[in-house]
Structure formats: C-alpha cells, structure tokens
Amino acid sequence: MLSGDGLVVRVRPFRGELNRAQVLGLCDLAERFGNGLIELTSRANLQLRGIAQEDHLALLAALEGLGLLDLDPSFEARRNMLVAPDRSPGDLTDRLCTGLLEALPRLPNLPEKMGYVIDTGARAWLGEAIGDFRLELAENGALLLRADGVALGRPVSEAGAIPAIIELADWFVGTGGRDNGRMARHVAKAMLPEMWQRAAPRAQGWPEPGIDPELGAVLGVPFGALEPEALRGLVAQSGASALRPLPGRMLRILCPQPEAALHPGFVSAPGAPEMRASACPGAPFCPAASVETRSLARTLARRASADTDAGGSLHVSGCAKGCAHPRRADLTLVGRDGRFDLVRGGAPWDPPSLTGLDPSHIPDAIRSA
Ligand code: SF4
Structure with missing residues (x-):
C-alpha cells in the first residue's frame, strides 16, 4: 500500500504465529528497508513502513526467504483471519x-x-x-x-x-x-x-498484559510500535521460540519461562494508560506529519489516567488522514503546521472544536474545553 511515508508492507503471520527466525529477520528488514520500526496493528498483523519503491522487490524476496509470503498475492488478501491465541x-x-x-x-x-x-x-x-x-x-x-x-x-x-x-x-x-x-x-x-440465530456464544473475553494461566506471557506494545532492539532483547532474554501477535496490540510469547519474557520495553501489567491511546508514527518518521505524536499521546494518556477522566479513548494523529485509528475517538488531536487541532467525539477529519494548539497548552485546553 502507498502511504504518505512511502510503501507500507503488511505481513500476515500464517496461523497467527511468527517463529524466532522470522521475528529476528523482520527486525533486520525494518532497519534495512523501513523506518526502523515494526508496527503491530490492532488486527494482529505486522507492518513495515517507509519502504522506498525501488526497494520493494528486494524486500519481497527477503520476506519470501523468511517464509512470510503467500504463493498467490490474492490469497493473502483473503487470508484475513484471527485465531485463538x-x-x-x-x-x-x-x-x-x-x-x-x-x-x-x-x-x-x-x-x-x-x-x-x-x-x-x-x-x-x-x-x-x-x-x-x-x-x-x-x-x-x-x-x-x-x-x-x-x-x-x-x-x-x-x-x-x-x-x-x-x-x-x-x-x-x-x-x-x-x-x-x-x-x-x-x-x-x-x-x-x-x-x-439460535444459540448464544459463551461469555466473551480478552487477554490482558501479564502472565496468563493459559497463555503464559502476554505483553502490550504501546501504539503498536515495535522497536527492533527491544524485540531482539525480548527474544534473547526469554528464549522465545515464537511470538503470536494478538488483537489490541499485544504479543503472546512462547517461551520456557513466562516470567523471563517480562521485558522493560513492553507493557506487562493490565491497565497501562498508553494501551488505551492510539498514535501514528508522526514526525520525523512520516513526511506528512509536522508534529511528534507518540510522546504527546503517552503524556496525555498518563495524565488522563491520573485524573478522574480516565477511560476515554485518545488518538493523536500526525495529520487528518488518521492512519492509526481511522474512526471516532473521545478525544482526537490532529497535527497541522506544527500545532494541533482538537476534535471531541469525532474522527481526525471531522471539524475541530479548537485549532492551532501548542503541545504544551493541550492538557489545559482539554480540561477547559
Ligand atoms: S496519519 Fe500519521 S502516518 Fe498517516 S499520513 Fe498522517 S502523519 Fe503520516
């Protein structure tokens, strides 16, 4: 897919799992061809961003070498499956x-x-x-x-x-x-x-970051931004044989001792405020952005958690395209010309209630708006 920062290459793990060699191979490819991050999407896919057109075929060949390509590209498009972790x-x-x-x-x-x-x-x-x-x-x-x-x-x-x-x-x-x-x-x-419409399913649930009795180690990935160095460190520290991306930007780590997977680069306890926020890569990773996004999202999420208005959804977007969360959020901040517009209860492209906010003034603006 073509995006504001070059090609986005999506990797759909087969049967929802990446083996150790595939994880380490993707780390190398993100640094060699992409913007240096691997994105974990809310649908449990992985993405490399910022790929130059001229590197596309070399990247596909490398993904094929890792066993991550379908023989038929049209089959990949249909293989939109989530399986129990x-x-x-x-x-x-x-x-x-x-x-x-x-x-x-x-x-x-x-x-x-x-x-x-x-x-x-x-x-x-x-x-x-x-x-x-x-x-x-x-x-x-x-x-x-x-x-x-x-x-x-x-x-x-x-x-x-x-x-x-x-x-x-x-x-x-x-x-x-x-x-x-x-x-x-x-x-x-x-x-x-x-x-x-004849029978009800059992009570629905959702994994949480931490040590799960059935799944072992489940780690949260704030904003879905996987840094290759942290991922390599996690694999080495835990002795992981495989990872399973989960919806909601989490990873199940298949490793001998779940406690060994609790790596500081990941969220390993329920309720971390940044897991409720969305933010695209923003500047300097995406040329369409004039603002940094993730540091602001982290600050606002932690502040909201400390305040009484915790619990609402937050989206910080580098521009009105809204790649990280192309839908409504309780609070959306949209970068424009180095400042932010504030949309309450809408999507990034909806009319803002406040415009031209300096990042340092945003917490006060949110409280008083
Ligand atoms: S939403 Fe973010 S990642 Fe998407 S084009 Fe805009 S700045 Fe780039």
Whole structure:
C-alpha cells in the first residue's frame, strides 16, 4: 500500500504465529528497508513502513526467504483471519483454521476488509476483535457460526463449519451485502434468517498484559510500535521460540519461562494508560506529519489516567488522514503546521472544536474545553 511515508508492507503471520527466525529477520528488514520500526496493528498483523519503491522487490524476496509470503498475492488478501491465541497443532482451532485456509479460494469475492475469527480455544479470547464470520463455542461447548452484529449464532458440527461459512458468505453476497461492506452493517439492514440465530456464544473475553494461566506471557506494545532492539532483547532474554501477535496490540510469547519474557520495553501489567491511546508514527518518521505524536499521546494518556477522566479513548494523529485509528475517538488531536487541532467525539477529519494548539497548552485546553 502507498502511504504518505512511502510503501507500507503488511505481513500476515500464517496461523497467527511468527517463529524466532522470522521475528529476528523482520527486525533486520525494518532497519534495512523501513523506518526502523515494526508496527503491530490492532488486527494482529505486522507492518513495515517507509519502504522506498525501488526497494520493494528486494524486500519481497527477503520476506519470501523468511517464509512470510503467500504463493498467490490474492490469497493473502483473503487470508484475513484471527485465531485463538492458545491454538496448538491438531486442536479444534487448528483444524478449523486448516479447513478455512483450504476453503478460501471457494468463497465468493467479499469486500477487502471482511474477515474471520476462530475463537474456539480454552476461553473466548477474541470477543472484542472485529471479524465478520465468527466460529465460537457455546457455554456447553457446542460449535457455533455467528454473523458479526447479531447476538446469536447457528450451531454447526466441525465438519459442517466451513460449508456453513460458505453458505453465510453466499447469503451476504446474494442479499446485496457488498453494498454495505461489512457483515454487521448488512445484518442491520437485511433480514438474517432465523436459522442463523439460535444459540448464544459463551461469555466473551480478552487477554490482558501479564502472565496468563493459559497463555503464559502476554505483553502490550504501546501504539503498536515495535522497536527492533527491544524485540531482539525480548527474544534473547526469554528464549522465545515464537511470538503470536494478538488483537489490541499485544504479543503472546512462547517461551520456557513466562516470567523471563517480562521485558522493560513492553507493557506487562493490565491497565497501562498508553494501551488505551492510539498514535501514528508522526514526525520525523512520516513526511506528512509536522508534529511528534507518540510522546504527546503517552503524556496525555498518563495524565488522563491520573485524573478522574480516565477511560476515554485518545488518538493523536500526525495529520487528518488518521492512519492509526481511522474512526471516532473521545478525544482526537490532529497535527497541522506544527500545532494541533482538537476534535471531541469525532474522527481526525471531522471539524475541530479548537485549532492551532501548542503541545504544551493541550492538557489545559482539554480540561477547559
Ligand atoms: S496519519 Fe500519521 S502516518 Fe498517516 S499520513 Fe498522517 S502523519 Fe503520516
């Protein structure tokens, strides 16, 4: 993808995992070809930014050498899947993942952003992760396929799960879903037949940074900005064999001793204020930005946490494009000509309530606005 700072190259880990060699290889590639950071997206993908057009093919060859490229680029675009982070070889999640990967070419053409969630592990981990087709479990362990945007799903057998996804995708396309773009928007307008709404999934959950009894070490990555030096240090310190990117800008570290993965460059306890904030790379990383973003986001998030107005979403964007969080936030600061505009309850491109703020005046402006 072309962005304001050159090409953005997205890496979708196969089955949601990167082995140690792939992690270390990506660190090298980010420094050699990119802006020196690896971005962890809210959809658990990785991105290298700031790639020059003339380096594109060399980077693709290096990614292929690491085993990170699909044979067919169109397949990568369809492989928009989130899988339960406790997947292990041969378990239900893994088998469903295999079935879905094999079925992707048979699915109808869907809007690019549509994706799949396979949340069939020991707990429901992916409740807050956006995904249009959701394989989940009911409280009694029965397998369900649920369309995003409706509360109930359709009970399916393991053998019937993938055919049911194809059937639901055919219903989506056949009832004009492409015009609505996503499943949740479509079911709000089209009548989803009752057979797809028969059973409730188990209580939804979400991993938190720290040591999880089932997942081991889970680390938060503020703003999704992975610094190669910190990542190399984490891998060396923990002896990690693999990493699993999680939605919400977190990583599960697969390593012998989870405590050894608690690295100071990462968030390792729940409730860290910067995990609630979004900020793009900003200046000097992106030429479209005239302001630094992440230091301000960190300061404001910590201040909000100390104040009583903790809990609201915060987005600091280098410009009105809003790459880090292209949607509404409680508070959005948008860089413009070295200063910031303030948007309350809107997206970066919405009309601001205050303009031309100096970064040092922003905390007071937020309080008094
Ligand atoms: S939002 Fe940030 S990363 Fe995106 S183009 Fe603007 S300054 Fe660059």
